[in-house]
Amino acid sequence: MSRLRRFLALVAVLTLGLAAAPAVALASPDAKIDQQIRPCFGLLLEPNLSHGCKVRYKPRPCARGYYRVRGKCVAGNGGGYGPGRGRYVPREINCDYAYPGQVNDTLARLYDGDILTLTSRQGGACVESLNITQSITIVVRNYTPGLGKPILVAPSGQPCVRIAPGVGYVVLDGVGFESLRAGEASCIVGRATELALKGVTVRYDGAGSALQIEDSRVELADSVFIGRTRKPVVRATGEIMASNVEIAATAVGANFETSGDSRMKDVRITRLGDWSGSDRTRNSAGFVLSGMNREQLVQIDSLYVDGFSRGIYIAGGDETTLLRPVVRDSDWAVLTEDSDVRVLDGQLEAVDVGLYVDSGTLNAANNKIVGVMRAGLYAEKGAQIRARDNRVFARPGGCEALVTGYFDDALTCRPWFEAPELFRTGRDRARLDFDDYWPAPGMTMAGVSADRSSSIPGEAPPSVSYQTGRPLSGAHQAEGAPK
Numbered sequence: 001m002s003r004l005r006r007f008l009a010l011v012a013v014l015t016l017g018l019a020a021a022p023a024v025a026l027a028s029p030d031a032k033i034d035q036q037i038r039p040c041f042g043l044l045l046e047p048n049l050s051h052g053c054k055v056r057y058k059p060r061p062c063a064r065g066y067y068r069v070r071g072k073c074v075a076g077n078g079g080g081y082g083p084g085r086g087r088y089v090p091r092e093i094n095c096d097y098a099y100p101g102q103v104n105d106t107l108a109r110l111y112d113g114d115i116l117t118l119t120s121r122q123g124g125a126c127v128e129s130l131n132i133t134q135s136i137t138i139v140v141r142n143y144t145p146g147l148g149k150p151i152l153v154a155p156s157g158q159p160c161v162r163i164a165p166g167v168g169y170v171v172l173d174g175v176g177f178e179s180l181r182a183g184e185a186s187c188i189v190g191r192a193t194e195l196a197l198k199g200v201t202v203r204y205d206g207a208g209s210a211l212q213i214e215d216s217r218v219e220l221a222d223s224v225f226i227g228r229t230r231k232p233v234v235r236a237t238g239e240i241m242a243s244n245v246e247i248a249a250t251a252v253g254a255n256f257e258t259s260g261d262s263r264m265k266d267v268r269i270t271r272l273g274d275w276s277g278s279d280r281t282r283n284s285a286g287f288v289l290s291g292m293n294r295e296q297l298v299q300i301d302s303l304y305v306d307g308f309s310r311g312i313y314i315a316g317g318d319e320t321t322l323l324r325p326v327v328r329d330s331d332w333a334v335l336t337e338d339s340d341v342r343v344l345d346g347q348l349e350a351v352d353v354g355l356y357v358d359s360g361t362l363n364a365a366n367n368k369i370v371g372v373m374r375a376g377l378y379a380e381k382g383a384q385i386r387a388r389d390n391r392v393f394a395r396p397g398g399c400e401a402l403v404t405g406y407f408d409d410a411l412t413c414r415p416w417f418e419a420p421e422l423f424r425t426g427r428d429r430a431r432l433d434f435d436d437y438w439p440a441p442g443m444t445m446a447g448v449s450a451d452r453s454s455s456i457p458g459e460a461p462p463s464v465s466y467q468t469g470r471p472l473s474g475a476h477q478a479e480g481a482p483k
Helices: 002-040 102-109 445-450
Strands: 066-069 072-075 092-094 114-119 130-132 136-141 161-163 170-173 176-179 188-191 194-198 201-205 211-228 232-249 252-258 262-271 285-292 297-306 310-316 319-323 326-337 339-344 347-357 360-365 368-372 375-379 384-388 391-394 464-467
Touching: 092 102, 102 114, 102 130, 161 170, 188 194, 232 285, 252 262, 262 285, 285 297, 297 310, 310 319, 310 339, 326 339, 326 360, 347 360, 347 384, 360 375, 368 375, 375 384, 375 391
Parallel strands: 092 114, 114 136, 130 161, 136 170, 161 188, 170 194, 176 201, 188 211, 194 211, 201 211, 211 232, 232 252, 232 262, 252 285, 262 297, 285 310, 297 319, 297 326, 310 326, 319 339, 326 347, 339 360, 347 368, 347 375, 360 384, 368 391
Antiparallel strands: 066 072, 391 464
């Protein structure tokens, strides 16, 4: 019986062994996997405990403006989307070491309304023509403008800045531009935008303009424009706001065509000595305001014009007011045409005519007109002059027996000076050329305003003076027209 039991037990063992063998073979891989994953328990709490556990988890997002590059958050765009297009976007460029085209590359990858900073510790300059297609603010750091020390130089024959039509706004703060081989291209060009220049300097030599903006809103503050060109150094159409602006020009200083209410204060325009004595000087004009419509008001306070044949020219518009203008070394100080102009508290130095009206109405009060040889105030037939309390100081030996009221088309006497190849005054001989001119440190219009009580410097004081309708000595001088 015991042998039978042992035989049955042996059969049972063999049977069970054959049945369990596949299960053991199948269980081996599971045990191996279990041995591999068992050390990774707890990775949800401490994911860095084991390097063998390849667990993928979502990292924390980077702050706005930063992108993940190789596991780190860096400024710019390293993720391959957005303006950065997968590359690092700097917002500060050192022009001492900038590669050609770096500023434009950066502008193309910045956001609309972003800020770009230019630096230059060692006096280096970025050489390229900027192409602006979206709103941008460009500022400088560790840089002060100076003669021959720009921070952005335009390539030959290209503009300094080209603003695409329809850009929301562009702000340039403290940037120094230089374009000495401009050709036909202007330096700053734009249309249908809003442009603000603060503390900007532009040196331009070419056949265009240092600033040429059309149909835009332009704000100029604490800026300087120096140009050697036959065209206006500053030309803008639209709504103009200007404060403490200096312009040095060889032929035409500024030409504005306003399409809305505009205000200008402390604008100083000086003629350079490059083309003195030429026909270009004879046809020069300091400040030109034209093309205005009949639904706007323009106020110009403390305008200073020195050395241009036509000092101030105003044509068209509803109403223009000149407060405390100063015109020196001119042939015709103020000329108006088809406009309503008020000239108050001015100091005007002219060889031919102080205030000339071709058509329209001129209201003049409390002005001092010095050095004229033809007339202090002169009106063509059909124009009107309403004058009060003006003083005219004629040059000794000047025009005699000028007639008041409405004049014929012909002038009453020949000018004393018709030789453009000569210099008129000592100031002409002392004028700086384009290559040497730079505004004097601390030169502001406040200094000009504070000196208005003194007489206009230059030649000897005139010996003949007249007040309205009452000759004080010598010859007779026309002073105005009947009201």
